Amino acid sequence: MGxxxxxxxxxxxxxxxxxxxxxxxxxxxxxxxLASWFFLCRKTTxxxxxxxxxxxxxxxxxxxxxxxxxxxxxxxxxxxxxLRLLTLVPGLLALELAQVPLRTIEAARFAFLSSGLVSFxxxxxxxxxxxxxxxxxxxxxxxxxxxxxxxxxxxxxxxxLSLLSLAKLLAERSSNxxxxxxxxxLVGLSRPEFGAVAVVVTxxxxxxxxxxxxxxxxxxxxxxxxxxxxxxxLGVWPIPSTIWSKxxxxxxxxxxxxxxxxVLPAQIAETLGxxxxxxxxxxxxxxxxxxxxxxxxxxxxxxxxxLLLAIAxxxxxxxxxxxxxxxxxxxxxxxxxxxxxxRQRLDRAAFAMAGMALLALALTLMxxxxxxxxxxxxxxxxxxxxxxxxxxxxxxxxxxxxxxYLDEPVRIRMCEIGIVSFYSGHDAWIFDICGLVQIxxxxxxxxxxxxxxxxxxxxxxxxxxxxxxKDDAKVRVIDVWSMSGQKDVERAKSKCGFVDxxxxxxxxx
Numbered sequence: 001m002g003x004x005x006x007x008x009x010x011x012x013x014x015x016x017x018x019x020x021x022x023x024x025x026x027x028x029x030x031x032x033x034l035a036s037w038f039f040l041c042r043k044t045t046x047x048x049x050x051x052x053x054x055x056x057x058x059x060x061x062x063x064x065x066x067x068x069x070x071x072x073x074x075x076x077x078x079x080x081x082x083l084r085l086l087t088l089v090p091g092l093l094a095l096e097l098a099q100v101p102l103r104t105i106e107a108a109r110f111a112f113l114s115s116g117l118v119s120f121x122x123x124x125x126x127x128x129x130x131x132x133x134x135x136x137x138x139x140x141x142x143x144x145x146x147x148x149x150x151x152x153x154x155x156x157x158x159x160x161l162s163l164l165s166l167a168k169l170l171a172e173r174s175s176n177x178x179x180x181x182x183x184x185x186l187v188g189l190s191r192p193e194f195g196a197v198a199v200v201v202t203x204x205x206x207x208x209x210x211x212x213x214x215x216x217x218x219x220x221x222x223x224x225x226x227x228x229x230x231x232x233x234l235g236v237w238p239i240p241s242t243i244w245s246k247x248x249x250x251x252x253x254x255x256x257x258x259x260x261x262x263v264l265p266a267q268i269a270e271t272l273g274x275x276x277x278x279x280x281x282x283x284x285x286x287x288x289x290x291x292x293x294x295x296x297x298x299x300x301x302x303x304x305x306x307l308l309l310a311i312a313x314x315x316x317x318x319x320x321x322x323x324x325x326x327x328x329x330x331x332x333x334x335x336x337x338x339x340x341x342x343r344q345r346l347d348r349a350a351f352a353m354a355g356m357a358l359l360a361l362a363l364t365l366m367x368x369x370x371x372x373x374x375x376x377x378x379x380x381x382x383x384x385x386x387x388x389x390x391x392x393x394x395x396x397x398x399x400x401x402x403x404x405y406l407d408e409p410v411r412i413r414m415c416e417i418g419i420v421s422f423y424s425g426h427d428a429w430i431f432d433i434c435g436l437v438q439i440x441x442x443x444x445x446x447x448x449x450x451x452x453x454x455x456x457x458x459x460x461x462x463x464x465x466x467x468x469x470k471d472d473a474k475v476r477v478i479d480v481w482s483m484s485g486q487k488d489v490e491r492a493k494s495k496c497g498f499v500d501x502x503x504x505x506x507x508x509x
Contacts (some may be wrong), residue, residue, distance in 0.1 A: 024135035031142040039113040044379040045372045050153040051418030057088035063426045066234040077236040081155030083189040087115040126165040147368035150321035159190040160328040167336040181219020204300040244450040256318035267323035273367035386482030386502035391423025398429025431462035477508040
């Protein structure tokens with residue numbers, strides 16, 4: 001084609017791109033408006049763990065620290081996704097500046113919603129040369145936020161955007177290797193185990209380019225230094241302690257006898273609207289099968305998928321957002337494979353792979369868009385209301401007066417600490433039976449190889465922290481469980497000294 005033809009091709013997309021960008025922006029505005037309506041007016045589905053993030057974010061705004069229980073002096077970071085934690089802060093800060101109470105369900109809804117917008121803006125610089133495409137990414141993000149609870153309640157949103165941004169940089173063979181390093185870091189700050197996979201894949205892609213690898217490492221190191229400084233300013237150890245505690249609880253099978261790989265296909269199939277586990281297996285296999293056409297370029301894809309499945313073997317199977325995170329990761333891999341197939345002029349395979357990814361996305365949205373899943377922690381459920389009541393009974397210094405139980409201060413032991421902590425405020429304290437915040441409560445925690453990455457004080461138990469309270473000998477300590485329904489109430493009558501329609505309480509000491 002001659003120069004005139006080339007110029008015509010350049011002029012035509014330029015005129016069309018303005019309209020295309022306007023359409024993308026319009027769709028983004030619509031999806032954001034729908035998500036706002038859903039979260040602020042209709043959302044009732046929650047996880048107790050989502051309130052763990054909220055509690056820490058509120059502590060940052062109220063007390064300037066990310067410590068979970070500041071009154072203990074422990075610098076543990078109870079955030080498996082530090083980036084997800086930080087995306088909650090701007091929304092809560094805006095509420096604080098507007099003098100709106102932070103420890104309410106209305107504030108929680110706003111914080112969850114605004115974290116999606118913050119996440120979208122965080123990754124915008126990686127897409128400066130693909131703004132139109134990123135507007136459509138935003139549309140998908142907000143629709144997924146209305147469909148999968150992992151996206152805005154947990155770390156799924158930042159994980160999706162970080163993986164997609166890294167995949168985009170790798171696919172276009174970006175010359176901005178410093179940005180590649182930053183993207184790798186952000187994947188790790190979204191979920192550490194996915195970050196490890198990102199490091200391996202990036203090293204494989206650039207293994208023959210030592211100078212590029214050097215710049216990538218510079219970006220990674222610079223970002224890590226900034227992160228380290230931010231965490232130090234917030235008073236916490238930069239390596240999330242939940243990596244250690246969840247490794248121990250997984251080994252002890254404390255929360256589930258099944259690992260994630262055993263339930264992942266069925267859970268993915270259910271998310272797609274099917275009751276057949278083979279549908280999930282098919283989705284897991286598809287990107288690996290199509291990547292074989294890429295010859296040598298298939299190696300990073302196959303290794304990434306293999307590592308992710310290996311990680312699933314070590315993760316418990318009872319957390320719904322884990323399987324949703326894997327589904328989001330698989331969608332990104334499918335898109336990346338489709339782009340690479342197109343780059344190698346394997347057009348039919350590329351369109352087929354892209355079509356499969358779009359079909360999986362469409363089925364996810366059709367099955368889940370605007371849906372409130374029935375869970376024990378949902379707003380207005382007996383368990384949520386019970387934990388909310390306990391949290392609101394906080395009188396400070398880690399003490400509570402639960403009027404229906406006793407008209408004197410007590411300290412509490414329990415397992416699900418998120419909702420109670422959030423409503424208690426930044427001067428809360430709970431004896432965490434399940435060991436998330438007091439790892440010393442877990443059997444053989446100090447023998448884990450991960451313990452070497454943390455200060456020795458992180459191995460302390462709830463008893464150790466109790467002993468530091470000056471009034472320890474005078475204040476009663478109770479075990480508290482919230483009822484999920486009438487069946488729980490009937491079972492609790494034979495096990496608890498105090499039982500009513502919401503709470504089961506035993507005296508610990």
